[in-house]
Amino acid sequence: MTVMTLIDAIREAMDEELERDPRVFITGEDVGERGGVFRATQGLHEKYGDTRIVDSPLAELSIVAIGIGAALTDLRPICEIQFADFIHPAFNQIVNEAARFYYRSNGQWHVPLVIRSPYGGGIGGGLYHSQSVEAFFAHVPGLKIVVPSTPYDAKGLLKSAVRDPNPVLFFEPKKGYRAIKGEVPDDDYTIPIGPARIAREGRDLSVFAYGMMAHYTMMAAEKVAREDGIDAEVIDLRTLLPIDKAAILASVKKTGKALIVHEDNLTMGYGAEIAAVLSDEGFEYLDGPVKRYAAPDVPGVPFSHPMQEYFMPNPDKIADAIRDLAAY
């Protein structure tokens, strides 16, 4: 075990997969000599050279389409979208193309593609360097969506993503790149895409979160345990698509109450689906309303610090939301 940051775990996963399989290559803006604007690919160009670590033109739809094309020939591309905010030009290639190849060809063609992208706010990025975009893609059957919150999960899940025969969107909470540290095994391991993780067992209520918010929710849960004696169960969803319904329902069956936390804006955010699943299949377990704690419905995270802090969930606000629900 080595203690490392989230971004180091991500880099290690790529390094080891590049090492393991000559079909793996990386493309994206500034991923080469520059090592990525967040340094996720630092050192890889030096180690693997121009052929495998490929600076792309500044054009996201083609970054994804090149990945799709290469994946169709059974290579294993890892495409980096520099910020999740810039994935929108590639929407057509992801939603109309990557997600549909297997189905539309009756299983003839599959697309083993990974799209990595840093997402999320709280870093002074304003409307266009702070977005959460997972909700758009969680509506698209054929895609898998992973959002890790710990170095251990990040490394194991990214390796699974590279080895998965399907297109996987891998969203990385950039605020946690260096802030989140954790133990990572020294040997090769993978974590399956799909299952959620019980990050903290609890009896009083269930809190569902992912990415940076899973990290914050853990802090909030410890806080309310300490200060209020509330025993919250925290489920780190990790995989958003396919959704781990069984884990969600099992937790609420136990606790009777559910809170969903995300930093994406409320309406039609990922929390809507969890609430919908609970209000149908979990209806008989519910002892209170299904609560969502999310960012406000405005067109983006504002830049200026006071407004940004108002917009963003944080451990204290999450703790308040937990208290409110516990008091119901």
Next chain:
Amino acid sequence: MTVMTLIDAIREAMDEELERDPRVFITGEDVGERGGVFRATQGLHEKYGDTRIVDSPLAELSIVAIGIGAALTDLRPICEIQFADFIHPAFNQIVNEAARFYYRSNGQWHVPLVIRSPYGGGIGGGLYHSQSVEAFFAHVPGLKIVVPSTPYDAKGLLKSAVRDPNPVLFFEPKKGYRAIKGEVPDDDYTIPIGPARIAREGRDLSVFAYGMMAHYTMMAAEKVAREDGIDAEVIDLRTLLPIDKAAILASVKKTGKALIVHEDNLTMGYGAEIAAVLSDEGFEYLDGPVKRYAAPDVPGVPFSHPMQEYFMPNPDKIADAIRDLAAY
């Protein structure tokens, strides 16, 4: 009052708005001499000429961007996306741009833009001429989304959309273009964007739907009333964003049960948000699980007739879903 089809009502709305305001123009693929592939703009080119009815290049992102640019100068563009399936290339311009101008400029610039597009399945269109795309955009504050199901609503809402200072996505259930007929007043009228419509009053349960499914749900409600004595309330949502929470909650307060119907696939479809609202703010009204009847989570509507029919909701299937919920 004149009885007309859905598409005639849409054409009339555009004709009258073009007549009323010289700032209104139309662009899109084949909207000119050809009158649109569904004939929504038939005759308008002849009447208003090349300047105002403009065949675009085959390039959706620029159709929208041209609309945005023109709207910024206070023109009133109506952009046609030939099929909703082809709106994806314009995702960036809609989500990152049109929706955010007002907010990002602190209210300096607004975008009075209408994007019309036929959506929906059941017409032998396969994966790429059948899509429902409203769920993607319903997550985006700054957009308004309208989906009419009657000629009366279509005309009144489209006129409101043209006169609205914000970007409005106007999705038209193409299967109903000629199949749905109804009375339309002969004089100028508008229907406000926002409020849902109680299409059928009822006491036993509430069914929420829009577009073609609102039409089918009315048929299903009559059927269960006749055959089973179930008195379903049908709410035709009409506007998906902003969401009419008050109407949704009021109906369920009365009936205690909710079913949401859409032809879009289930997971993260628009029904998720309604279920989420109900499971929180409507929790104390609920006498049973919130049910969603939607298309299966597959990457598209299949072409071949037996598979298409399996995929698509229809009045009989909706009637069954109503019966099941009524029996809870």
Next chain:
Amino acid sequence: MVTTTTARASARLSEEQLLQMYWYMLLSRRLDERAWAMHRQSKIAFHISGMGHEAAQVGAAFAINRGVDYVHPYYRDLALMLAIGITPTDFMMSLYGKKDELSSGARQMPSHFSSKALNIVSSSSPVATQVPQAAGIAFAIKYRQQMGLQDPNDETQPRLVFTTLGEGSTSQGEWHEGMNWAGVHDLPFICMVQNNLYAISVPIEEQMAVAHVADRADAYGVRGVMVDGNDVLAVYDVMAEAVERAYNGDGATLVEAKTYRIVPHSSDDDDRSYRSREEVEEWKKKDPILRFQKVLLEETILSDTLIDDYESRARDAVNKAQVEAEAAPWPAPEEAIGDVYAPLEAI
């Protein structure tokens, strides 16, 4: 800069090859005509046609390593598909949407071709999406060769990608980005634009402000060539050169084949509002099949008897395909819900 070739690679085509080319053009036409007839008889709901484009497609097909090189086609490519190995029955099955139809298991509309076995990549409807994907395939070919995963001289392996689209579709950003990659990386990539002057109803003048699509090649540093798309041998010539370049690592080519669709855009279209009957008649006189027939007759490769013979073979093939497709079962309704994710074991 647009260049036209002078070396006549087609001079090396054998009589047998020439007759095969004629055969595929004819077969495509007869199959296509039958599809229109079936639509008028309400046997099928939709057809989109390649009539008029046969020379461009078959000329191209014979220049590549058919069934081995990757092809990422578009909906108008019936003749191209037949020349590569899609059968009339396969096509008929897709018109009806019958069970286990080759391209998509009847999930897609007709003319959305795919065959993994023939390296024909599954196509969608949103135009031009195939172009940057094709650049990705070309990138992968080059990558495999550079990584030693594939011998560049192994003819049993795909050594280039050939992708097609209409002139209207070059307005899409997707096309721009795909072409740009092909140029930047000097990829084994050939993009053929079948310029039939219209995108549904929109004439090329409202689509772009250049005289020739091939002129756009310069913006990407790829070679641009323009060819009479109704002259199958001329198409073969420019394609053969483009193929040679691709195989030799000399980079990408944009081929513009000037042609015309002699029928409406699709069975849903009525072209009378946007094309004069005179214009259509004028182009019908330039029919690529009749034109090639004339050449072959002049060179006594074809004879009147042989023509009749080919006609009756084509008719038989089309009849047989129709009968087989009509007899084939429908998919089970539940087939709507398979194949969302490839199983993990697939890798």
Next chain:
Amino acid sequence: MVTTTTARASARLSEEQLLQMYWYMLLSRRLDERAWAMHRQSKIAFHISGMGHEAAQVGAAFAINRGVDYVHPYYRDLALMLAIGITPTDFMMSLYGKKDELSSGARQMPSHFSSKALNIVSSSSPVATQVPQAAGIAFAIKYRQQMGLQDPNDETQPRLVFTTLGEGSTSQGEWHEGMNWAGVHDLPFICMVQNNLYAISVPIEEQMAVAHVADRADAYGVRGVMVDGNDVLAVYDVMAEAVERAYNGDGATLVEAKTYRIVPHSSDDDDRSYRSREEVEEWKKKDPILRFQKVLLEETILSDTLIDDYESRARDAVNKAQVEAEAAPWPAPEEAIGDVYAPLEAI
């Protein structure tokens, strides 16, 4: 085809105008330097710089009808913005994110310029999105003139749109589609590419396979011109011609201004991994401000005293702006949630 102009419109510039141009270049540079310094002092979190690009921007600004013609800029356009009327205080306010900051009420990062009063259109971060929007604005100008809503000779009305971006951003489909509309409709549209050889770290050779961005104009049937972007008068000349064409309804122009950013991409960047120090030093010698200063000294329009005077005015302006911005209040947290929809009465 790339053409370079011979008529020297700049010969008609008055001494006063020339000095104004010098002033804005200098002011921009000093403000920009201050922003870097403030970043090093941890007073601000982010700065993206226009250093090195001042000639291209100011030369362009003086050729259009400043404050009237629409400008749809990009993040590197500080000098352009100052020349049009954004003040140093406005900019300083955006660096801090202070209440009521002009462009966005501090909702956007710095250098995302907007001023409705000056017809500077709000810019976002995703590159190239402004280009097709600018084509839409140009379309609207032409539309208004054709519809009789606006007199084409009324100089109080916007008669063209000027949009800018970097060379890397021309790889985006958005750019392609915007340029295509400009060409097809012969719009009063000028797109200036500020080619500084890099897109963050990616050199132009990995971005495109053409020698000059201006060569791409041919693909759209618009005029392409290439100019030394470090020569403010040369830029003015080519821009003046482009403006003339736009005003006269003669169509769109793509201007490529060759330049260099003499600092890293932004305050988050470290350019040492991808640019040699020698290369940067080489370009610093070509500094556009020093170069213009030399010309003005030679023509005795500037003098050493005047230079000192301008320097101290610039310093004062920057100081004052910083003091004002520092003293300005922060936005209220709840300002995060306004302005989602324009009210219906706005129309």
